[in-house]
Amino acid sequence: MSETSSSGPGAKRLEVRCPSCGDMHLYSLDNPYRPFCSKGCKAIDLGAWASESYRVEAKPTSEDLLDD
Template identity: 55%
Template sequence: MAGSSRKLLVDCPACSRKTEYSPTNRWRPFCSERCKRIDLGAWASEQYRIAGAPVDPTDPAEIRPEDDPSARPVH
């Protein structure tokens, strides 16, 4: 497809509207700034989750050093 002028259209993850997936679409893969912000808000409010095993925050074996507040330097 070298030299092809076909445009790649994808569904916006937020509203499902067809949108061009190219460097000229500054919001890709979203269709607009609004849809991009809606998606960011969903992540920030924990509407989306990444599956994984539950972690017991009181179990020292499950606390990573970078997550341990007592291991952080005091400024």
């Protein structure tokens, strides 16, 4: 058995999985980047989302234009 649930009344800890890196981390209201674990992960997620929207148009590479 790999997973063991810790039984500890009083320890109110909520762990969530970071949507970006997939790591489990403590969910805290003090974390401005929740549900992400860190600022970096939030930036990565937003960047990925933005790049997705920018991928609607395929641009030819400069190498194709240099084909003479």
